[in-house]
Amino acid sequence: MSKTAYVRTKPHLNIGTMGHVDHGKTTLTAAITKVLSERSGGGTSYVAFDRIDRAPEEARRGITINIAHVEYETDTRHYAHVDMPGHADYVKNMVTGAAQLDGAILVVSALDGIMPQTAEHVLLARQVGVDHIVVALNKADAGDDELTDLVELEVRELLTSHGYGGDSVPVVRVSGLRALEGDPRWTASIEALLDAVDTYVPMPVRYVAAPFLMPVENVLTITGRGTVVTGAVERGTVRVGDRVEVLGAGAQTVVTGLETFGKPMDAAQAGDNVALLLRGVPRDAVRRGHVVAEPGSVEPRRRFTARVYVLSAREGGRATPVATGYRPQFYIRTADVVGDVDLGDAAVARPGDTVTMTVELGRDVPLEPGLGFAIREGGRTVGAGTVGEVL
Numbered sequence: 462m463s464k465t466a467y468v469r470t471k472p473h474l475n476i477g478t479m480g481h482v483d484h485g486k487t488t489l490t491a492a493i494t495k496v497l498s499e500r501s502g503g504g505t506s507y508v509a510f511d512r513i514d515r516a517p518e519e520a521r522r523g524i525t526i527n528i529a530h531v532e533y534e535t536d537t538r539h540y541a542h543v544d545m546p547g548h549a550d551y552v553k554n555m556v557t558g559a560a561q562l563d564g565a566i567l568v569v570s571a572l573d574g575i576m577p578q579t580a581e582h583v584l585l586a587r588q589v590g591v592d593h594i595v596v597a598l599n600k601a602d603a604g605d606d607e608l609t610d611l612v613e614l615e616v617r618e619l620l621t622s623h624g625y626g627g628d629s630v631p632v633v634r635v636s637g638l639r640a641l642e643g644d645p646r647w648t649a650s651i652e653a654l655l656d657a658v659d660t661y662v663p664m665p666v667r668y669v670a671a672p673f674l675m676p677v678e679n680v681l682t683i684t685g686r687g688t689v690v691t692g693a694v695e696r697g698t699v700r701v702g703d704r705v706e707v708l709g710a711g712a713q714t715v716v717t718g719l720e721t722f723g724k725p726m727d728a729a730q731a732g733d734n735v736a737l738l739l740r741g742v743p744r745d746a747v748r749r750g751h752v753v754a755e756p757g758s759v760e761p762r763r764r765f766t767a768r769v770y771v772l773s774a775r776e777g778g779r780a781t782p783v784a785t786g787y788r789p790q791f792y793i794r795t796a797d798v799v800g801d802v803d804l805g806d807a808a809v810a811r812p813g814d815t816v817t818m819t820v821e822l823g824r825d826v827p828l829e830p831g832l833g834f835a836i837r838e839g840g841r842t843v844g845a846g847t848v849g850e851v852l
């Protein structure tokens with residue numbers, strides 16, 4: 462049962478594909494692993510399309526529902542890549558996936574251009590703190606150059622309007638599908654995209670010395686061993702044998718095992734995508750949205766002030782204003798919590814407005830100034846905000 466341990470030889474970054482449904486995110490993800498697996502001295506294994514979209518409903522409907530993680534290595538870096546769903550009904554999964562990205566690949570079909578979730582994902586990425594975007598203009602094999610030029614202009618404008626500096630963002634014309642088929646012109650396009658990611662997305666500062674904190678993304682059971690929680694370490698370092706607290710479950714426990722992509726490790730640090738085996742915690746006591754942290758290092762709270770941008774109807778938001786007493790869902794880290802909005806002296810907030818509000822959540826969660834969140838209602842994003850003061 463001895464598995465090869467994870468050896469940290471290159472800097473590790475978290476990236477992912479986002480964009481409108483069917484623009485080719487999963488195909489591109491598979492193509493990236495294929496191209497890199499064929500590089501000499503690689504360290505990347507090819508992950509085929511149907512191993513990324515592997516739930517039966519995903520295979521049947523031909524869409525991505527769950528976030529899938531794959532890993533690969535370029536010459537200079539080790540990447541964990543999340544392939545996010547584009548379909549409007551699954552944007553909440555995209556929100557929790559994007560919360561941990563150091564950079565994102567925005568996939569835009571050169572045939573279709575900007576579509577509703579293209580714009581929504583850019584807005585959410587900004588909100589959850591993704592600082593760098595590289596654009597893959599996909600399906601370039603099937604598009605004509607003039608139309609693709611127009612799409613590129615449109616995408617640069619969209620990025621600029623969300624503060625991404627659209628003029629300097631790399632835009633690479635690719636074909637995930639032809640690259641998967643091994644067409645050299647298009648495997649070269651994937652190489653060019655990866656070079657753009659390697660050079661344009663900087664290595665973020667990792668707060669490895671801070672107290673350990675990891676938002677729980679998923680919970681699994683390993684028969685005979687116990688409960689496992691997965692997620693990206695937000696800050697600090699955790700070692701096998703460390704005592705941790707599961708905020709939300711009200712439990713203290715000990716980490717008895719640590720893995721990244723199936724490889725055991727002795728210590729995980731900020732930025733790593735990991736699975737933690739927790740001693741004696743029942744499977745149903747832990748949920749997505751809970752936070753694993755160094756005991757006593759954070760105190761969950763429920764009241765805070767926030768600056769919130771209320772999306773306009775054109776951006777997919779509400780058509781009518783919100784007032785005090787409004788009760789939408791708040792997406793904070795991986796948590797999804799109802800909250801009461803108090804607008805104070807302002808009577809209403811109209812779509813398109815940026816306002817200050819006081820929020821009272823339905824339960825305590827770890828909060829801190831500067832933390833980004835999304836506000837959703839009836840399956841769509843209606844606002845995006847940042848925590849001001851925790852009350």
Ligand SMILES: Nc1nc2c(ncn2[C@@H]2O[C@H](COP(=O)(O)OP(=O)(O)OP(=O)(O)O)[C@@H](O)[C@H]2O)c(=O)[nH]1
Nearest residue numbers: 482483484485486487488524525547600636637638
């Ligand atoms: N011509 C062409 N078709 C492509 C390319 N990439 C993907 N496709 C096709 O586009 C369709 C959607 O591809 P997916 O990779 O599933 O798209 P997706 O963005 O992951 O979709 P969701 O995850 O459901 O949002 C499939 O039929 C692909 O074969 C490409 O580079 N060229």
Ligand SMILES: [Mg+2]
Nearest residue numbers: 486487524525
């Ligand atoms: Mg997909």
